[in-house]
Structure formats: C-alpha cells, structure tokens
Amino acid sequence: MHSNLDYSLQSSNSFNIKVSCSRIYFPSSLAELQQLPDLSSENFYILGEGSNSLFVESQAPIIIQPKFTGIEVNEQDDHFIVQVGAAENWHNLVCFCLEQGIFGLENLALIPGSVGAAPVQNIGAYGVDIADFCQTVEWFEFSSQTILPLSKAACQFAYRDSIFKQALYNKGLITQVTFKFPKAWQAKLSYAGLDTLNKDCSADEVMAKVIALRSSKLPDPKTLPNAGSFFKNPVVSAEKFSQLQQQYPTMPHYLQANGEVKLAAGWLIDQAGLKGFRHHGVGVHQQQALVLVNYASEHGADIISLAKYVQQQVFDKFSINISPEVRMITEQGEKDFSSLSDIKPISRNSDD
Numbered sequence: 001m002h003s004n005l006d007y008s009l010q011s012s013n014s015f016n017i018k019v020s021c022s023r024i025y026f027p028s029s030l031a032e033l034q035q036l037p038d039l040s041s042e043n044f045y046i047l048g049e050g051s052n053s054l055f056v057e058s059q060a061p062i063i064i065q066p067k068f069t070g071i072e073v074n075e076q077d078d079h080f081i082v083q084v085g086a087a088e089n090w091h092n093l094v095c096f097c098l099e100q101g102i103f104g105l106e107n108l109a110l111i112p113g114s115v116g117a118a119p120v121q122n123i124g125a126y127g128v129d130i131a132d133f134c135q136t137v138e139w140f141e142f143s144s145q146t147i148l149p150l151s152k153a154a155c156q157f158a159y160r161d162s163i164f165k166q167a168l169y170n171k172g173l174i175t176q177v178t179f180k181f182p183k184a185w186q187a188k189l190s191y192a193g194l195d196t197l198n199k200d201c202s203a204d205e206v207m208a209k210v211i212a213l214r215s216s217k218l219p220d221p222k223t224l225p226n227a228g229s230f231f232k233n234p235v236v237s238a239e240k241f242s243q244l245q246q247q248y249p250t251m252p253h254y255l256q257a258n259g260e261v262k263l264a265a266g267w268l269i270d271q272a273g274l275k276g277f278r279h280h281g282v283g284v285h286q287q288q289a290l291v292l293v294n295y296a297s298e299h300g301a302d303i304i305s306l307a308k309y310v311q312q313q314v315f316d317k318f319s320i321n322i323s324p325e326v327r328m329i330t331e332q333g334e335k336d337f338s339s340l341s342d343i344k345p346i347s348r349n350s351d352d
Helices: 030-034 090-099 117-121 203-217 238-247 265-271 300-318
Strands: 003-008 020-025 044-046 053-055 062-064 071-075 079-085 134-141 146-151 172-182 226-229 253-255 261-263 282-284 291-294 327-330 333-335
Touching (some): 044 333, 053 300, 090 203, 117 172, 238 261, 282 300, 291 300
Parallel strands (some): 044 062, 053 327
Antiparallel strands (some): 003 020, 079 172, 134 146, 134 172, 282 291
C-alpha cells in the first residue's frame, strides 16, 4: 500500500469533476488494511470506481480506495459459489459469469462501478437486485482490525440501501463479495423492454437486450460525464398513487409487496418538462431524464444546483420528493442533499 499527497481525482469520478484529496490509500491485503492510520477523528471517504460519487467541492476528504482483486468459482451440485474481490469491475464480473455458464446477473449488465460498491447501494436494474444473489460480504472492521463475514440478512438490504450506508457507515470497508447462483435458471423479463423477449430466451440474449436498452438510453460516461441514474425511483402510498393515476392514467408504476407503489423518477422529470434542460455547463440528458450530465463544468456545485432545481420542479408538479441515488462528497465527507432546502434559483431560459 502507498499513499499520495494532493492526489487528483478527476479521472476517478465519472462526472469528470476537477477535485483533489490531501491523502489517498490503496490497500490490497489485510496487512495493508491494518497499516491504515486511525482516521476516526478525520474526514474520509471510501471510493470505488467513482461512478456513483459526486464531488461537490474542489477538495475531497481523505480517500481510501481498496484494491482487492480476484475471482474464484466453486461449483456445487445445484449451484455455483463465486467469490469476488471488491476492486473487480462489476460489468466485467457479469460477462465473466456468463462466459462460465453462471446465470443470474445478466439483468445487471453495464452497470458501472466496482463489485465492492454494489452491496453498499444494493444495485439493481430490470427487476433484479444484487441482494437476490449476495450470500456473504467480507467486511474489514476498523475497530477490531479484522475481516468479518456478514450474511445477506446482516447486510440489511433495502431499495438502494444497506447497513453499509447506515449503522456500519465508515466503520469499515468491503474486501470481497460472495455470490450464490442456482443452476436452475429462468429469465426475468417482467420489466419494460425485456418483455419483448421469448420466455425461453438465453441468458446471453437477456444480457444483449439489457446492454442495447441501456446503451440507447444512458450516455457513456467516457464521452459524456455522468453517474447513470441520478435519482431513486420514489415509492408512494397506494392512496397517493390512486390520486395521481386519476390525473395521469398512463403513469408508469410498480406495485410493491407491502402495497406501496414505486414510480419512475425519469418519467416524473420528463413530465416536468426538464428533459434536455441545460444550465452552467450541466443538464438533464435529452434522451433519459433520470440522468444528469456534465457538458462543460469543472464544479460539482453546478450539478447540485441542477439536481435541487429538478427536485423542486417535480415536487411542484406532483408533490413528490425525489431523492438522489448518487452520493455527494464534500471536503468534510459525505453529505445528505436529499432535502429541498437552499435551492438555488435557475431560470428555465438558461440554456448553455
């Protein structure tokens, strides 16, 4: 492990924000984790590939970027066990599994980021979440200086949430994730776009369709900086949805097991007339309103200002608060920007 002073993070965040940190560490073994200084009284952030992080200021806190790699497959009679290092790329893992005849992750193809970040956010797409297959998360606990196995239940997975964003936040980091994939596989095709496939289609066909759908809607961060879906899909009560449906009968919706209803944040933003809106070098993507993009800004604050404006417009139209899925990082560490307070006014005529 080595640390760097005044390390540039511009290439380590998919928004391409100009930002640096005072120190950064790259642990790749238990011994190196145990050599980390005590940061309990300092501001720090655990960074994966930076595909779901927005640096709000020009200076970031101390960064820890784990570099645990490797994929190991153990085949059992009726399932596969796959152990993956936290620094492995998520999409590469999906491709690897399909090449090995291990199915289940194909709906999650092309999601940017590292494997270690996936349980933190409980990433999901097209009707599948990582929680569906996660068996164990290896967790390095700062206080005990040991690696502990956390079961799926212990991870407390919820919609774009987990114990790693709650009770265990900044109390350790993920070194490895273990998945269990049953050999008895059936394609999950309930989501729009996949429902056009034949029920007996292959996992390769599902992945190809997912990649085509995502590529058609989501800009490549390498050519147009973004972090994918910026906002979570809001979940409302059945009563609230009933009221909305009377006014918007074609509103996309997904009934939840507890009777609540998940709405499509992208649709809400689009209906608020924001698709293609630009301001100060940033904007709402012209094809997918759920994506905020950086056209020409070096400042994360411009993205924040735009996000708050989008929140306000959606709230004014639907009385629904949409919360960011992207994590906001200041020099003091991660900050919650989910509320509608302190919204900077943006003119609807502002078009860069």
